[in-house]
Amino acid sequence: MLRIENLRAETAGKEILKGLSLEINAGEVHAIMGPNGAGKSTLAHVLGGKPGYEVTAGSVEFRGEDLFELEPHERAAAGLFLGFQYPVEIPGVSNLQFLREALNAQRKVRGEEALSGGEFLKLAKEKASLLRMDMEMLKRQVNVGFSGGEKKRAEMVQMGILSPAFAVLDETDSGLDIDALRVVGEGINAIMRGPDKGVLLITHYQRLLDVVKPDKVSVLADGRIVETGGPELAVRLENEGYDAVMAEAAA
């Protein structure tokens, strides 16, 4: 579904991704773990097409298309969702307006009819309750005045409404308390588990992976994938630390 080959990318003149290869098939949840500064967030930004990140080599194929041929909004319409580590505040624009514009823009590209106000509200209500978020929150301005945890929950409501084929979730678990982590994890399962869906889950901690059970786990260090394994790899990382596991991989 997503095939990354020998990807090299830099930002502010510094090479961060140094030949990263990774393949995620439909039906898979693939967790990426790694120490600070390994390039995890850079990978998410490069896949999303954030300005300021330059791809210098390699390729990314997404659902049979060259991802880098697409503008950021076209990537979204093609089914890619990027869950932000730091969701952006947009004063003056309500969540409902933002999401309705987003959903209808995506539907237009796919040749589908725009949802009416009533249809959209029904969908929004359903997804908000899945994430146990009060509908009143969705009437408020995008992420303005939301706590860290509320922002992450709102991201998942957005994902539920947009129903993407593939999600790149960048530290969606950071800033969540234990209860919220479970709600968000179960939300990811409900929205993104399916034979034709895929998830790239970037995280620091095993905690989220207890709820969202990954099919594969990879370790990203210094811009490359240094090891890939099953869910047991995440447990080992949690117990032994990155240094020990990476030293073993290098040996």
Added chain:
Amino acid sequence: MGELATLPTRRDEAWRYADISAVEALGLEAINDWRVLNIAAGETHRETFVLDSAAAPATRLQVTVGAGARAEFFAVNASNGSARLEVEVTLAKGAHFEFGGVTIGGGDATREFVTKTVHAEPDATSNQTVRAVHWGTATGNFLGEINVVRHAQKTDAAQDFKALLLEKGASANAVPQLEIFADDVKCAHGATVGQLDENARYYMAARGIVPDMAQRLLVQAFIGDALVEMGDDAAQSELLDAALAALEKSAL
């Protein structure tokens, strides 16, 4: 209400950033033609202005607001050529002046609001919110003079200006001018000039919103501040639409 004997020049403080050639073309007589409005004590007068393709280079209005009365003006300056709306307000005891203004547009026009607010008696309040959105080599100006006379205690005056420049070459000028001769007053003013928030644009794109729509939503949110005091009514959406129409006509 100054009666000008000669055409204004850029040496005159109130005309410093004006499009002088447009003003000269208008002629002295038209410039000196002030509309006069007296709002009786306790009354509320609300008026909206849309300066569009047919707008005169200068529209001038002199208003006296009686005790406890309210003057509420909301204006969109989306003229094709240069246009200036000038309002002089004199506030009696406990009166209020509300001004919400949007200048928006491209080309090489100068779109401006010029206000002079005289707090002539105690307890009067004024609140002015102006937003400017420009591209091309256009200019947006807000010159706001506030005079608080002696004994006009408990005056509460606020002025807030923000400009959004969508392209290199566009500019904005903010000239707050405060003259305060009373000692128990609140006068606040602020001015910022900036560009569209790149992070917000990227965030919107990541959700599938096309760049034109993202820009429209962000501009709409930005200028909304100036019209929020209107409350959520049809007149507000009319002004908002007039402002956004200028954005849509542009090839940005």
